Amino acid sequence: MTAELGHIALIMAFMMALLQAGFPLAGAQQGVPVWMAIAKPAARAQFLFLLTAFVCLEISFIQNDFSVTYVATNSNSSLPTYYRIAAVWGAHEGSMLLWATILGLWTFAVTLFSRSLSDEMLARVLGVMGLVSIGIQLFILTTSNPFERIVPAPPEGNDLNPLLQDFGMTIHPPMLYMGYVGLSVAFSFAIAALLGGSLDSAWARWSRPWTLVAWIFLTFGIVVGSWWAYYELGWGGWWFWDPVENASFMPWLVATALIHSLAVTEKRGAFKTWTVLLAIFAFSLSLLGTFLVRSGVLTSVHAFASDPARGLFILIFLAVVVGGSLTLYALRAPTVKDSAHYTLFSKENLLLVNNILLVVAAASVLLGTLYPLLLDALGLGKISVGPPYFTAVFAPVMAPIFLLAGMAPMVPWRQGDIKALVKRVAYVFEASLVLGIVLVVTLLDRSDFVTMAGLSMALWLVGSAGLSLYSRVKLRANFWDGLRAQSPSVYGMTLAHLGAAVFLVGVVISNHYSQEKTVKLAPGESVELGPYAFRFQGVKDVVGPNYRAKEGSFQVLKGDSVIAELAPQKRNYKVQRNTMTEAAISPGLLRDLYVAMGEPLDKGAWSVRVYYKPFMRWVWLGGLFMMAGGALAVSDRRYRLMGRRAEASEGAGVVAAS
Amino acid sequence: MRMRFVIPLGVFVIMVVFLGIGLKLDPREVPSPFIGKPAPAFSLPQVASPERTFGDANLKGQVSLFNVWASWCVSCRQEHPFLMQLSKAKVIPIYGLNYKDERDAALGWLEQFGNPYLTSAFDADGRVGINWGVYGVPETFVVDKKGVIRYKQTGPITEQVWTETLFPLIQKLQAEEVGA
Numbered sequence: 001m002t003a004e005l006g007h008i009a010l011i012m013a014f015m016m017a018l019l020q021a022g023f024p025l026a027g028a029q030q031g032v033p034v035w036m037a038i039a040k041p042a043a044r045a046q047f048l049f050l051l052t053a054f055v056c057l058e059i060s061f062i063q064n065d066f067s068v069t070y071v072a073t074n075s076n077s078s079l080p081t082y083y084r085i086a087a088v089w090g091a092h093e094g095s096m097l098l099w100a101t102i103l104g105l106w107t108f109a110v111t112l113f114s115r116s117l118s119d120e121m122l123a124r125v126l127g128v129m130g131l132v133s134i135g136i137q138l139f140i141l142t143t144s145n146p147f148e149r150i151v152p153a154p155p156e157g158n159d160l161n162p163l164l165q166d167f168g169m170t171i172h173p174p175m176l177y178m179g180y181v182g183l184s185v186a187f188s189f190a191i192a193a194l195l196g197g198s199l200d201s202a203w204a205r206w207s208r209p210w211t212l213v214a215w216i217f218l219t220f221g222i223v224v225g226s227w228w229a230y231y232e233l234g235w236g237g238w239w240f241w242d243p244v245e246n247a248s249f250m251p252w253l254v255a256t257a258l259i260h261s262l263a264v265t266e267k268r269g270a271f272k273t274w275t276v277l278l279a280i281f282a283f284s285l286s287l288l289g290t291f292l293v294r295s296g297v298l299t300s301v302h303a304f305a306s307d308p309a310r311g312l313f314i315l316i317f318l319a320v321v322v323g324g325s326l327t328l329y330a331l332r333a334p335t336v337k338d339s340a341h342y343t344l345f346s347k348e349n350l351l352l353v354n355n356i357l358l359v360v361a362a363a364s365v366l367l368g369t370l371y372p373l374l375l376d377a378l379g380l381g382k383i384s385v386g387p388p389y390f391t392a393v394f395a396p397v398m399a400p401i402f403l404l405a406g407m408a409p410m411v412p413w414r415q416g417d418i419k420a421l422v423k424r425v426a427y428v429f430e431a432s433l434v435l436g437i438v439l440v441v442t443l444l445d446r447s448d449f450v451t452m453a454g455l456s457m458a459l460w461l462v463g464s465a466g467l468s469l470y471s472r473v474k475l476r477a478n479f480w481d482g483l484r485a486q487s488p489s490v491y492g493m494t495l496a497h498l499g500a501a502v503f504l505v506g507v508v509i510s511n512h513y514s515q516e517k518t519v520k521l522a523p524g525e526s527v528e529l530g531p532y533a534f535r536f537q538g539v540k541d542v543v544g545p546n547y548r549a550k551e552g553s554f555q556v557l558k559g560d561s562v563i564a565e566l567a568p569q570k571r572n573y574k575v576q577r578n579t580m581t582e583a584a585i586s587p588g589l590l591r592d593l594y595v596a597m598g599e600p601l602d603k604g605a606w607s608v609r610v611y612y613k614p615f616m617r618w619v620w621l622g623g624l625f626m627m628a629g630g631a632l633a634v635s636d637r638r639y640r641l642m643g644r645r646a647e648a649s650e651g652a653g654v655v656a657a658s
Numbered sequence: 659m660r661m662r663f664v665i666p667l668g669v670f671v672i673m674v675v676f677l678g679i680g681l682k683l684d685p686r687e688v689p690s691p692f693i694g695k696p697a698p699a700f701s702l703p704q705v706a707s708p709e710r711t712f713g714d715a716n717l718k719g720q721v722s723l724f725n726v727w728a729s730w731c732v733s734c735r736q737e738h739p740f741l742m743q744l745s746k747a748k749v750i751p752i753y754g755l756n757y758k759d760e761r762d763a764a765l766g767w768l769e770q771f772g773n774p775y776l777t778s779a780f781d782a783d784g785r786v787g788i789n790w791g792v793y794g795v796p797e798t799f800v801v802d803k804k805g806v807i808r809y810k811q812t813g814p815i816t817e818q819v820w821t822e823t824l825f826p827l828i829q830k831l832q833a834e835e836v837g838a
Contacts, residue, residue, distance in 0.1 A: 073732050150735075158732040277666060284670075291677065311681045319674050326667035333663045370676070377679040575730055577758045577784070 003068045006056025007147040009049045010097075013104070014137040016046035020107075021130030024123035028196070036123035040111045043126050046133065047104035054101045057088050057146055067153035070094060070146040076159035076575050078546040086170040087160045092294060092310075093146035095173060099290070100136050102174070102181045103129070110185060110210075117206065124192030125185075132184055135317045143310045159546065159575035168228030172221060176248055179218025180286040183255060185210040187283035190276045191325055194332045199276060204266035207279065209634050211262060215255045216630040222248050223623035230616075231583055238510075238619055241390045246369045247289030250362045254282040257358035259630075260351050268413055270340035270348050273333040274355070280329060284322040285362070291318050292369070343415045350408040350416075357401045364393045402457045402504065405497050406464030410471065428467055432459035444513065454508030461501035465494045489633040496629025503622025509615040516612075518598065522605040526557075530612045532593060533557045534566075539606065547571045549582075552597050552606065556586060570597045592616040691791070692807050697724075697799070698789040702779040705756050705764050712753070712779040718805040721831045722751045723798055723824075725775070725815075726787060728759045729767035731795040737814035738771050744820075745774035750828055754778030757787045757795055800824065802831045 020042035027035025057070075061084045066072040074090045089095040107129045114122050140146070186207045193203045225248070230238040239245065258278040265275045291314045342348040368385045406428075411421060436456025440448055472490065473482035519527045526535035537553040549571040556564040564586035571580045583596040591614045598607035692698070701713035717724060725741065727734045745752055754775035756764045761780060768778075781787050790799070791810075800809040809827055811819060 069732075154732060154735060156730075158730065273663070280666075315674065315677055315681060318677075322670055323667065323674070326670055330664045330667050370673070373680040374676055377676050577730070 002056050002059050002063075003065065003147040003149065006053045006060070007145065009052035009056065010137065010141060010147070013046050013049035013053065013100075014134065014141060016042050016049060017130050017133035017137055019130075020046055021127050021134055024130070025127035025195075028120045028123040028127065031120075033119065036119050039123045039126035039130075043107045043111050043130070046130075047108040050101045050104035054088075054097055057094060057097060058085060060147075061085065061088055064157070066155070066157050067149050067151075068146075069148045069150040072150055072154050072157045074158070074160050076157040076546060078574070079157075079160055079165070080545050082170065083160060083165050086164075089173045090160045090164050090169070093140070093144045095177075096136070096140050096144050096294075097146055098174065099177055099181060100133065100140060102177045103133055103136065103184060106182055106185055107133070110188075120196060121192055121198070124195050125188045128188040128191045129184060132188075132321065135321065139310070139313050139317065143313055156575075159573065162547070162571070162573040162576060162578045162580045163232065165546075165573075166228065166232055168224060168232060172224045172228055175217050175224060176221030179214050179216075179221050179255075180248070180251060180289065182210070182214025182217055183251060183279075183283045183286050185214065186258065186279045187325070190279035191328065194276060194328050197332065197335070199272045199336050201266050201269050204262050204272075204275065208259075208262045208266060211255065211258055211279075211282075212630050212634045215252070215259055216627050216634070218248070218252050218255060219623055219627045219630065222252060223620050223627075226623075227620050231585055238616070241368070241385075241387050243369050244289075244293050246365050247285075247292050250365050250369075251282050251285040251289065253358050253362040253365070254278060254285055257355045257362075258282050261355050264348055264351050268340040268342070268348060270338050270342065271352065271355075272336050272338055273329075274352075276333065277329060278355070278359075280322070280325045281359075281362075284318075284325070285366075287314075287318050287321060291315060340414075342413065345411070345416045345418045347408055347411045347413045347416065350404055350411055354401060354404050354408065357397055357404075361394065361397045361401075364397065365390070368393070399453075399457065402461055402500065405500060406461050409468040409493065409497075410464070424471075425464060425467065428463040429460060432456050432463050435459050448512060451508050451512050454504055458501040458504040458508075461497055461504070465497045465501075469494050487636055489636040492629040492631070492633030492636070494629070495632060496626045499622045499625025499627075499629060501622070502618050502625055506615050506618025506620075506622055510613050510619065514611060514613045514616075516609060518607060518609045520601055520605050521608045522603060525605075527608070527610055529610050531558055532563075532612060534593075534595060534608075534610045536606070536608065538604070539600075542569065544571065546575065547573045547580075550597070550600070552584075552595070552608070554584070554595050556593055564593060566593070566595045568595045568597045570600075587617060589617055590614060692799075693810060695807060697801055697805050697807055698786075700779070700786040700789065702781055702786060705754070705761065705768075705778040705780045708761070708780070712777050714805060716777070717753065717801045718803070720751060720803060721828055722753055722801050724753050724755060724801055725799075726755045726757050726790075726792050726795050726797045727778075728757045728795050729763040730759065733814050734796045735771070737796050737816075738774070740815055740817065740820070741774035742772050749825075751776050755787065755790070755792075756780050757792065758782065758784040798824075800827060800831070803834065 019038055023035040023042075024039035027033070027038070059065075060068045060071050061075055062081065064071070064075065064077045064084075066075075070091070070093050074094070075084055075087045079087065087094075089098045107126065110122075110125060110129070114125075117125070189203060189207045189210070193199045225245070226238045229240065258275065261271055261275045261278050264271050291311070294310055294314055340348065368389050371385050407421070407425065410424065433456045436454075436459050437452050439455055440446070440452045444451060469486070469490070472486055473479060476482035476485055515529055517527055517529055521527060521536040523536055523538040526533045528534075533556070535555045535557060537555060539550045539552050542549045542551045549569040551567050551569045554566040554568070555562050556566060566584035566586060568584035569582040571582060572578075573580065581596050581598075583594055585595075586593040591612060594611035594613060596609045596611075598609060600606055697714045697717055699714050701711045704710050704712050723744075727737075741752060744750065752775050754777070756778045759780075759782065761782075764778070764780070768775075779786070784792075796814055798811040798815055799807050800811075802808050808831060809824070811824065815824065
């Protein structure tokens with residue numbers, strides 16, 4: 001019964017989406033207030049039905065209803081309840097339902113926080129979101145119905161893929177989808193503005209907080225995914241340039257560009273068409289990511305069942321949504337006029353350069369991701385593009401972005417003085433360069449230029465962010481008053497840029513100074529790695545809810561003192577007969593120690609892999625800093641008071657004196 | 659002049675064309691190294707009677723299907739009714755490789771849903787499966803009269819796979835002379 005109820009709720013949601021798209025869009029075009037007024041209630045009803053459908057699927061999982069095919073393929077009665085809840089998005093059908101439900105949630109949020117929008121704008125925004133909903137729900141109902149029954153019902157389910165039986169599974173997909181789908185709000189605002197011909201700074205001001213919140217979720221989703229891959233896959237890596245990882249990274253890069261570009265459009269009324277294009281790109285790349293994951297056109301470790309019919313549907317959907325938006329863009333954008341005037345060296349142009357670099361970075365990831373497909377399609381053979389390509393292409397693009405991120409906050413809008421700027425930042429620049437080199441030479445390896453460059457760059461980011469904040473603060477007579485006078489968005493920006501520095505330190509040092517060894521260890525033997533010794537003490541049997549495991553016991557010694565006890569496992573899952581490696585990690589701010597068990601060898605010995613990974617945590621810490629920065633910026637009072645008041649004066653107010 | 663606003667659309671259209679072509683290609687379709695090679699040698703106890711064995715020698719002399727299955731595999735359950743139909747029609751002998759299963763569970767499964775196999779070999783630890791290059795269940799191999807693997811179907815056999823691929827191939831193979 002529950003499954004049927006869920007199915008009906010999904011169909012009802014689809015009906016509501018039709019209402020939400022049809023009448024309001026037509027009403028806004030023809031100026032019929034009653035039609036436009038349908039948008040809000042239809043959107044709320046749609047969300048209610050989606051939530052019902054989602055809860056029904058959850059109940060089917062919790063109650064082990066194996067007569068539902070999707071439950072039977074992805075769950076098992078011995079699977080712990082919290083994984084049964086997460087198993088809902090463990091495979092294709094359920095994750096699409098999650099996608100649709102989250103879109104419903106964002107739509108619902110728009111109906112709640114839309115008081116400052118004109119009726120016409122609101123009708124268009126909700127209408128466009130309704131159109132996206134229609135597509136995704138039609139996709140679920142026709143090709144990927146999670147509520148389908150199986151006759152006869154199997155007595156037991158096939159269990160959730162053991163790789164997914166982890167804490168990461170409970171938060172990574174929902175957070176990532178919140179980010180992906182959240183970009184649909186900025187997209188809908190952009191399309192609504194293009195439809196209504198009202199690409200003004202009010203439009204940018206509305207879009208900014210929504211884009212920021214989506215970006216925060218996306219950042220979090222990616223950080224959690226990377227952390228999860230690091231400890232779950234047992235390879236010690238944190239980013240693999242896998243197509244599906246790239247699929248989440250491309251929208252992130254473009255969304256980052258969009259955040260900066262929206263700031264320019266809001267404050268200065270410049271780059272309007274560019275900002276609209278970015279908003280379209282960001283959501284299009286989210287959809288493209290969905291297509292790449294679901295259609296099976298690329299091989300990936302995220303092996304979702306692929307089905308050509310589904311792939312074709314999403315491709316058509318992608319063509320309609322993106323093709324339609326870009327056509328609208330091609331028609332409407334030429335009539336938009338930028339009102340702002342600025343000289344060559346100005347904050348506007350520096351941000352434009354930052355934008356272009358970020359988009360180039362996203363484009364190079366896209367190229368690397370699609371290149372194997374391109375060659376295959378042209379009959380030139382099967383290849384795979386790996387990390388060497390991405391690191392080679394990525395570093396030269398990212399380096400200037402970091403340089404700019406330090407400089408741009410200190411350059412005023414309209415017109416900057418390049419000589420004055422150079423004079424101000426020269427000390428910081430030289431100091432960070434010298435300090436970076438000195439640190440590497442004295443503490444690490446004197447011929448390691450990559451780490452020197454990376455550390456200097458990170459120090460430059462920190463130093464310039466500090467200098468920029470200091471020059472804003474010192475405009476006030478009293479230091480504390482100065483600190484208090486800064487808006488949260490200034491602190492947000494500073495924190496996010498510091499996050500980039502922290503991330504950079506983590507990447508450079510962990511990439512260049514990690515050590516690993518694969519050895520055969522008998523109980524009582526130990527292996528040395530850097531200043532640490534890992535002593536293997538033997539293996540015992542452990543029984544989990546749905547697996548049996550061999551648990552190794554390791555002591556990590558530094559000198560004579562034991563600094564960590566590690567217990568990695570080799571698990572054997574009963575239902576899917578998979579063997580999983582659970583690495584054991586001793587995390588630390590300055591280093592991670594990591595043990596993973598390989599295969600059992602003769603006489604109680606095991607093959608064991610040990611890693612020493614300095615500054616590993618900084619990679620994710622940087623991401624968390626960026627998120628916190630985003631959250632601070634969203635908390636800015638200006639967004640809560642989003643009236644229609646003019647803010648022309650404020651734009652000039654936050655500029656540092658030159 | 660206005661052309662620059664059309665560029666994104668143009669680039670996108672090209673991309674969609676390639677993605678469309680990509681849909682028709684299967685990146686996982688790496689030709690199995692086993693195709694065209696003699697079936698890997700093995701000798702395993704039978705599921706129904708452990709004292710008797712079943713091995714690669716039993717696959718020679720006729721065109722046969724060698725289907726990898728397990729009682730714990732949900733997709734096998736999906737595939738099963740079609741195999742039953744095939745076995746009733748007696749188009750081709752079907753042998754089974756019971757992969758990483760428990761004997762009682764396997765026998766119970768056959769009893770409950772019916773047994774389409776002439777014989778099933780019992781591969782409890784999956785070693786024979788590994789030799790055959792099995793990486794998912796169900797998989798089905800088409801073995802010709804000389805005991806050479808001619809085709810591998812990954813995933814369940816459906817009506818479509820049967821009529822479009824397997825049946826034409828089997829007819830061709832059955833017409834082949836052993837001496838040729």
